[in-house]
Amino acid sequence: MAASTLPRATGSFGSFLGLRRMRYVSRRRLFMAMFGAPAIVYVIAIAVWPIAQGMWFSLFEYNLLRPQRTEFIGLENYARLLSDPTAIRAILNTFLFTIAAVAIEFMLGLGIALLLWRDDAFNRIVLALVLVPLSITPLAVGLIFNALLQAEFGILGYFLANVHVTAPGGLFSTAAGAMTALITIDVWQWTPLMALILLAGLKALPGDVIEAASVDGATAGQRLSHVVLPLLLPAIFLALILRTMDAFRVFDSVFVTTKGGPGDSTYVLMFYAVKEGLEFFNIGYASAISNLMLLCIAGFAVLFIIFVRRADAQTNT
Amino acid sequence: MSARARQPHIVAQRLTLMVTLLIFLAPIVWLITTAYKPAREIFAVPPQLLFSPTFANFEQIFRIFDVPQLLWASILISGASTLLSLLLGVPAGYALARSGWRWGPAVAYFFLLVRMVPFAATLIPFYLLMRDLGLLGSYWGVVLINAVFNTAFVVWMMYSYFRSVPKELEEAALSDGCTLFGAFFQVALPLVVPGIIASALFCLILSWNNFLFPAFLTTANTKPLSVALLSAYGTKDITWGTMGALAHFLVLPMIAITLGLNKYFVRGWTQGLR
Numbered sequence: 001m002a003a004s005t006l007p008r009a010t011g012s013f014g015s016f017l018g019l020r021r022m023r024y025v026s027r028r029r030l031f032m033a034m035f036g037a038p039a040i041v042y043v044i045a046i047a048v049w050p051i052a053q054g055m056w057f058s059l060f061e062y063n064l065l066r067p068q069r070t071e072f073i074g075l076e077n078y079a080r081l082l083s084d085p086t087a088i089r090a091i092l093n094t095f096l097f098t099i100a101a102v103a104i105e106f107m108l109g110l111g112i113a114l115l116l117w118r119d120d121a122f123n124r125i126v127l128a129l130v131l132v133p134l135s136i137t138p139l140a141v142g143l144i145f146n147a148l149l150q151a152e153f154g155i156l157g158y159f160l161a162n163v164h165v166t167a168p169g170g171l172f173s174t175a176a177g178a179m180t181a182l183i184t185i186d187v188w189q190w191t192p193l194m195a196l197i198l199l200a201g202l203k204a205l206p207g208d209v210i211e212a213a214s215v216d217g218a219t220a221g222q223r224l225s226h227v228v229l230p231l232l233l234p235a236i237f238l239a240l241i242l243r244t245m246d247a248f249r250v251f252d253s254v255f256v257t258t259k260g261g262p263g264d265s266t267y268v269l270m271f272y273a274v275k276e277g278l279e280f281f282n283i284g285y286a287s288a289i290s291n292l293m294l295l296c297i298a299g300f301a302v303l304f305i306i307f308v309r310r311a312d313a314q315t316n317t
Numbered sequence: 318m319s320a321r322a323r324q325p326h327i328v329a330q331r332l333t334l335m336v337t338l339l340i341f342l343a344p345i346v347w348l349i350t351t352a353y354k355p356a357r358e359i360f361a362v363p364p365q366l367l368f369s370p371t372f373a374n375f376e377q378i379f380r381i382f383d384v385p386q387l388l389w390a391s392i393l394i395s396g397a398s399t400l401l402s403l404l405l406g407v408p409a410g411y412a413l414a415r416s417g418w419r420w421g422p423a424v425a426y427f428f429l430l431v432r433m434v435p436f437a438a439t440l441i442p443f444y445l446l447m448r449d450l451g452l453l454g455s456y457w458g459v460v461l462i463n464a465v466f467n468t469a470f471v472v473w474m475m476y477s478y479f480r481s482v483p484k485e486l487e488e489a490a491l492s493d494g495c496t497l498f499g500a501f502f503q504v505a506l507p508l509v510v511p512g513i514i515a516s517a518l519f520c521l522i523l524s525w526n527n528f529l530f531p532a533f534l535t536t537a538n539t540k541p542l543s544v545a546l547l548s549a550y551g552t553k554d555i556t557w558g559t560m561g562a563l564a565h566f567l568v569l570p571m572i573a574i575t576l577g578l579n580k581y582f583v584r585g586w587t588q589g590l591r
Binding site for chain 2: 033049050054116122123124128130132133147204238277293
């Protein structure tokens with residue numbers, strides 16, 4: 001961009017030395033390019049380049065432990081992915097986990113946001129405290145729930161096993177239980193973020209609209225579904241997309257609690273990719289798994305943008 | 318307030334909120350109190366509310382780990398990556414929001430996508446890159462990779478934030494003879510301070526808590542607290558109590574920052590959504 005503005009600047013008499021005499025429009029463009037370029041260059045060099053390398057690696061049989069056996073195999077890693085029972089399991093688990101966790105977080109988060117909407121001292125204190133789980137390292141969160149849910153001596157786990165809510169071996173001993181535990185952990189940690197974004201959306205609403213609706217004699221339920229929720233759509237989309245993309249790459253809690261078990265019942269894509277890549281150094285296959293995730297996440301982003309465009313168009317007409 | 322507080326629906330709302338709060342805070346309280354319990358009382362059934370506090374767990378954690386060094390590494394890594402992300406991300410967000418470049422919005426969403434990349438995809442090529450640059454084991458490798466995801470987030474967040482701030486003020490300043498730099502620093506920047514603080518908080522929390530990048534990119538001398546906690550996990554002579562003690566240093570600073578700056582969390586997001 002800058003390159004195209006420079007000849008024009010030098011075109012005016014005697015200004016080839018100084019930016020001072022560049023036309024305002026050119027100078028402004030150069031300024032914006034200078035502001036934007038460092039971040040773009042940095043992200044391309046440190047993030048996009050490794051991602052591109054990962055795409056390239058996925059076309060190879062490439063193991064760091066056996067580099068001499070590296071060989072171009074085209075899309076074979078992807079073909080293997082679709083016939084590998086563990087990978088299929090991981091794909092299904094990732095979608096199940098993401099949908100369940102985000103849906104529960106959304107409902108709870110919306111409830112909390114609506115309860116905290118009224119701005120008074122009590123609500124401000126509750127909001128400050130309810131945000132605390134956001135800041136706890138997922139590593140510690142995994143450890144806490146691991147300890148609490150153990151059947152032999154975890155406070156919660158012992159109780160749940162004794163009243164036969166869970167299997168005698170505890171929540172982590174069965175496939176469904178372990179998945180429930182992972183979803184619980186995610187809901188505990190990330191419902192506050194959902195509530196925060198939705199509350200911010202509520203606070204950004206024009207106050208007169210809500211007042212007008214309440215004067216009209218609409219009930220609380222009608223106000224919510226006909227006035228508040230439609231106006232809240234941008235915040236709802238934002239909260240859903242951020243959480244969906246993040247939940248889709250769940251890793252930390254799996255790593256410190258179930259390790260994918262029992263068996264492969266809680267394998268998720270990110271865990272599988274890290275295991276293949278950083279434990280077995282199967283770079284080619286791990287890259288293929290990562291690229292599949294990338295494809296899904298990009299798909300979510302595109303869906304999100306389409307929805308936002310459509311919502312924008314509707315509110316503007 | 319007292320008159321309003323007696324209205325039945327407000328009482329019900331507050332009770333609901335208090336139960337919610339209890340659920341969200343109890344696990345943290347458990348983690349913190351665990352550190353002061355003697356080993357045999359942690360898993361006593363039924364759980365004991367009263368116990369004689371001990372500092373034995375802290376003594377042990379200081380024997381096993383060089384806690385000040387771990388703390389310093391965590392502060393350095395998260396501080397430097399937050400600073401770098403803000404220095405690069407805030408101006409870029411401004412440029413994308415104000416330049417009128419037709420690809421601006423697309424690039425902003427591209428940054429959001431980068432933020433959401435499954436990092437397993439980048440870790441191995443990045444590891445090889447750092448090996449070639451000779452930065453393995455130094456703080457810089459971790460800072461660079463933490464900051465790249467944070468920069469992507471800051472650009473996107475500040476892009477939405479700057480777009481919500483009216484540009485008429487800057488235009489007025491410019492027509493009064495203010496320079497482009499002046500319009501940015503003196504007019505636009507003060508208006509977006511809540512957004513900057515909110516982004517900084519997210520960067521700080523993310524890089525402080527991350528353990529996978531430093532686990533692969535640091536050595537014993539440069540590892541942060543999160544990696545120490547990971548290495549403590551599953552070690553035989555380390556009990557839940559000592560883990561709780563170590564977790565204090567990891568968890569309490571972030572709780573303090575979250576509580577202290579919580580109003581910026583809400584304000585930062587509110588303005589961006591307007």
